[in-house]
Amino acid sequence: MSTLNGQVIGQAHFATRALLDRAVAPLGVDFGQVLALNALTAGPVARTPLVRRLANARKVDESAVHEVIDHLVDAGLAQLDDTTEAQVSLTDAGHATQARVAEAVAGITARLYGDIPPAEADVAGRVLTLVTERANDELAGEAAQK
Template identity: 75%
Template structure:
């Protein structure tokens, strides 16, 4: 007997963690972790003030600021990013690594979403965006 899947935190989380595990395995040979991947992707668009990157990653991963500063330090230590007076930017090595990450993401995305009809994918994206907005609103309402 087959049951209809339920859209809830558990099913969303399982999809997230399975996809994240694929990504982490794909980027492990590059010597980067998930937090570094997120930072590399932000920096690929151009130089960013460290505080702006910290806000972006803390709001995405729901981690504290010291964890993001550790990511920044690890990127600079690995010569993937350079921190000057006002901004953090990718080095040539960082650009090359981020390009390889983007290729890995594109491959995973192509395999996982290949046969999902566009209209269904659009509906799922809208629903997940709404759930994320609602969860973020609730988080913002909780005193720190």
């Protein structure tokens, strides 16, 4: 039995991420772009809250997320509508790419998690959610002290 710690969690993350990166590379997108495509599937999103949400999720500077959005626009996968507040939405090509990403993720998920008993998956999900919440709380506390 392995001990649950940051190293074990990190190894699982990096191994899974490597599979995702390999699966989406032929689509011409990277991990940050995948997250943005997924965030835009439900429809247009105001750019500022989208940038904040993705920066917080990835623990990166907002400028990195602006670059991701700009790349999606330049690649014809997203478009900007500045009529009221800057809105970002997927183009038809963006929807098609996101659907292919979702298909790849579904395959990876089935292969990696498909035979894990539901009760064990539920416990793991709760534990990882709790660890994430605690880490986010600690990061927020550090940011407030600055």
